[in-house]
Amino acid sequence: MSSEYTPDGSPFAPHTPDETAAMLDVLGVDSEEDLFDIPEAVRFDGSFDITERSERTTRRHLDALVSRNDDVVEFLGRGHYDHYVPSLVDALSLRSEFITSYTQYQPEVAQGFLQALFEYQSMLVELTGLDVANCSMYDAATALGEAATLATRVRSVSGSVVLVPELLHEGRRGTLENYVAGTDLTVESYPMDDANVDLDAVRSRMDEDVVMVYAENPTVAGTVEENLAALGDLTDDHDSLFCLGTDVVALALLQEPASVGADVVVGEAASLGLGYADGMGMGLFACDESFLRQVPGRLVGVSEDATGKRAYTLTLQTREQHIRRERATSNICTNQAWVALRAAIHAASLGPEGLVDLANDCVSAATDLAERVDAVKGVRAPVHDRHHFREFVAHTDQPAAAVAADLADEGFAVHVVGEHRIQICTTERTDGQRDALVEALEDAA
Template identity: 60%
Template sequence: MSRSPFAPNAEADESAMLDAVGVSDVEELFDIPEKDRFDGEFDIEARSEPEVKALVSDMLAENDDLTEFMGRGYYDHYVPSVVDRLSMRSEFLTSYTQYQPEVTQGFLQALFEYQSILVELTGLPVANASMYDTASGLAEAALLASRIRQADGTVVLIPDYVRGDRVSVLENYIAGHDIQIERFATDDGTAGLDALEAAIDDETLMVYVESPTTRGTIEEHLEAIGDFAHDHDAMFTVGSDPVAMAILEAPGDLGADVVVGEAVLGMPNAYGMGLGIFATRDDYLRHVPGRLIGIGDDQDGNRAFTLTLQTREQHIRRERATSNICTNQAWVALRMAMHASQLGPDGLTDLATEMVELPRQLAGELDELPGIEAPVHDRHHFREFVARTDEPAESIVDELESAGFAVQAVDEHELQFTVTETNQHAIPDLVAAVEEVVA
């Protein structure tokens, strides 16, 4: 049997260890009945390190090199090298959850700083140390609403612009609970106040809207929507992201009870891997899912950090825990805090400002072309917008792909374009390619 390169015991040590244990062969230590033994082979060939690198890079080279103008809940921002350098330090990368706070002050402080940055951005006093993604945050918000039951209702109201995958995740989380989802209509790309007013009643448990929305629009009536929800004792949950919240009024100041969303900062495009933010009000502190880092003095009277309020969590409360979440996205949270600090408040507001200007610019240029109208919605946009096309959207997507661009079709005659600082240089080429395709 060849050895694992990551199991360090030399043969001499191994025989000394076997002697100490009192067996002659390590196989004697496996107490597995013969009938349960696996005698086969996986047929996985062992490879050297360079061979594995070649294997994977050859595979990934099969991807088409497209310039992406894609978003709809997942965005590419430039992550400075310092974030990679620092977060890759093995003291961070190869540590576990901070069950022994006395030797993990560094990570605890970093997560405390992450929570603090989220508190500032969301306008809510409690932020957890991360969920998996927006969808799990949204689902946990619905479960939280149902646990608290300040309303008798069981219906979660969701505008029809929300990403379908997100709703599908929510459906899975509520499937075993007495909660139903109802969609309500949008009005020119944002939540329709009339539709919401018609849909909301005492059966409503929670109202969810996004700003910016999946379609890139900025909700202009968050406060009014929150008032609707609270008038019916329903919880008000807002989906947003840290870049947008750097300039938008904090959702917590507009009545949001919970804020969820993607961290966006700290993680470049990684095929959907990110971090779900989750922030809420003090009243719900004991119902918050996931980990919380707090402050407690140590024996010498020094300020120190620790996981706190752990009785909410699965390892103590088991089936009555606020959530089953254990492993979260802590390392991404560390990177998010680094990235936000590297930008600072000026850098972050500048970036956010650009995210309002860039889609305006791109939409303006596309609107000049025949066969395309952009943006569809007469709203303020953030990073992205929907355009209407005369030709079927799917066929335009295919042709643009052949021309080296990736965009999203969101309806039969609707395309969505997302632009950030990472692809803005390609705007002229994109516009030229679209012109050729729609002409």
């Protein structure tokens, strides 16, 4: 542009003064103002008091802001993870043809993105064992909410209660509550037994009013759930939906959802491709074929073009809000397509062995660190006598908040999950960082 910034206008509007004048002339008006049909009374003639900045100054401003985040070694998880994302993911997903494109309503010029989303769906079909995966929800929490509303639309089930585990991330529980606020569903917790489903409690609660049972694997406490098949049988017996929450890395190692009778799988898929992003995620949503026409969100399918060549297109759009309006399966429009692209690239770059290796690292790193933490005086870990994935809960003799605060002073962040409980997530930390945490814990605990 003609200068570092254009004090009188948008740096992204290409109009030269001459061009603007000529265009106004064509329109027969004196200025752009004349083109606005806004009643005087509601015209805004104030200022936002936002100063324009050059690109460099804007970057400095933003860099300065985020630099106010301390350098902290984060042993944090509980649904949001920072698995290392290969450079390939950025390089390819940031290609402007991908990132600046729109939803694929003109599939003839969007075959590339459609194919990538189709491949994403296919990988999720493989990982879940279910027939259908959509090409993204906002995050795990909203995907869970959508699963509950799907339950209300499925003819084979009835009732008004959604059972969820007592141990459930507050963001997921809260979002679910709001998603069912417009239905006649209510959300009820079932108790946990040492951070696994308390099967007896669920069994005794089950009746025809339970439309859906939700369980997670791994749980938010990092434990591997051992009762999935039994839970699948139980929901089957009571004609309620079995919705399983998980994440795309865990899927590579833990029991295949289809094999334990899951009807719907939701969870976090941005644990591949995104890393820590202050909670930004991408919801995976897969389900049995019988629910196909009740699926929320977008689906990419295969068809043919006029020459008979295989082609991809968004399909079954009559489920969606732009066609079905108030009878749509969801109000979702913009989703997380680009994150799905990133997750697909990341998954493909790991390949099956890399993905299983990563998932196994999630087990061994948590197990090893729990053992070392357990050896620290004043700490007991893991609290739960279960297998662990990525993270575990530790008991601290001192108040957990005080221990965490001491750790924070040394540059480490852990979750406080109870008066005497902290939670530690470790997969991607280096040996050095783990050593340092254990050392800091020795002083803090």
